[in-house]
Amino acid sequence: MNIQWYPGHMTKTRRMMEENISLVDVVIELIDARIPYSSKNPEIDELAKNKYRIIVMNKSDLADDRATEIWTKYFEDKGFKVLLTDAKSGKGVNSVTNMAKDLMAEKIARLKQKGRIFVPVRAMIVGIPNVGKSTFINKYVGKTTAKTGDKPGVTRGKQWIKVKKDFELLDTPGILWPKFEDPEVGLKLAFTGAINDDILDMETAAYEFINLMVATYPDRLRERYNVEFDTIEPVHEIFEK
Ligand SMILES: Nc1nc2c(ncn2[C@@H]2O[C@H](COP(=O)(O)OP(=O)(O)OP(=O)(O)O)[C@@H](O)[C@H]2O)c(=O)[nH]1
Ligand SMILES: [Mg+2]
Known part of the structure; x- marks a missing residue:
């Protein structure tokens, strides 16, 4: 059975991401811990080149812990920061702040040295449909700001969410890529x-x-x-x- 699904709204989302990528320092990519390889959109690496990267293995509550451990190491070896989360309960979600700030530390110090007083962290949340991006954001912010649902394609259009004074997140609709080779x-x-x-x-x-x-x-x-x-x-x- 050969499945392909790349509706027009995904092309539109991709364009929106390209237009907004220059506004963010960090790209937080949510993947599904049950299918880490299949849920990682190969096009994100191109989009997010030159950005700080965090891979969030979400739905880790539904995944095989031993496999998750192996995949964590796999992504860390490729240079990604990796976070395991269960966005539904909120487990692991808050660690993303420190992870992003650690990645940004040098840049923040450099800008402050140049006299900038306030350096906000801006991050884009990306990932395949239904992986839990909006649930993640809601847990992270501590209230329901982004619409969620048990089917792909719930989020339509971008949404900036101010988490803290110095931390802003851009929620995006889930996207896939034009062809699944495998x-x-x-x-x-x-x-x-x-x-x-x-x-x-x-x-x-x-x-x-x-x-x-x-x-x-x-x-x-x-x-x-x-x-x-x-x-x-x-x-x-x-x-x-
Ligand atoms: N068990 C479990 N369920 C989760 C987790 N994160 C999200 N979900 C569920 O997965 C479904 C999809 O969540 P959403 O937050 O709407 O996903 P999304 O990535 O924003 O989806 P789109 O906007 O359609 O791209 C919902 O039914 C959530 O309750 C998790 O870590 N564990
Ligand atoms: Mg969503």
Whole structure:
């Protein structure tokens, strides 16, 4: 099954990001801790070159801790600052302030030396649809300022949010990229809710999902749906159950 989803509003968002990138020092990219590779938009690196970078592995409450540890190291080795969060409960969210300020420390000191008294930190929050950007911002700010929802495409248009006197965040709509070279990437984005259900053949997607779960976390599938099956059973039989 080959899934591609790149509606027009994503092109528009990308353009908006390019227009606003010069206003920010830090780019905070939220990825889904369950699918760190598939949820990292390869176009962000180009957009955010020359910016301070933070990768937030959100939904870490739903991910496999051991895998999360390995991926954290992977991104740190590539030079990113990495933060693990559960934006729903708020766990880890507040650490982003110090992380951003640490990254900015040298620049702030340099500007202050030149006589600037007030140096605000401005950051852009980016990420795939439904990854939790608006939930993250709401927890961070401590009140509901950004609209959230259990489907992709809730945020429309940009929104500046003043967190503190010296910290501002730009919330953006989720975007994907024009082509998923690897079909597995499209599938994993669909399984985790980054792709609009309307364009999916649900039965085929379910078969693919069962295949993946049987090969990786069969016990979680048994628990979640309260079914018994053997991992060598044909997928349609597990589906029927
Ligand atoms: N379990 C869990 N759920 C989360 C977490 N963060 C967000 N969610 C849920 O994920 C869904 C999407 O959250 P949003 O904040 O609307 O996501 P978004 O990235 O702003 O989505 P778009 O605006 O559509 O791009 C909501 O149902 C949230 O409650 C998390 O860390 N853990
Ligand atoms: Mg949003």
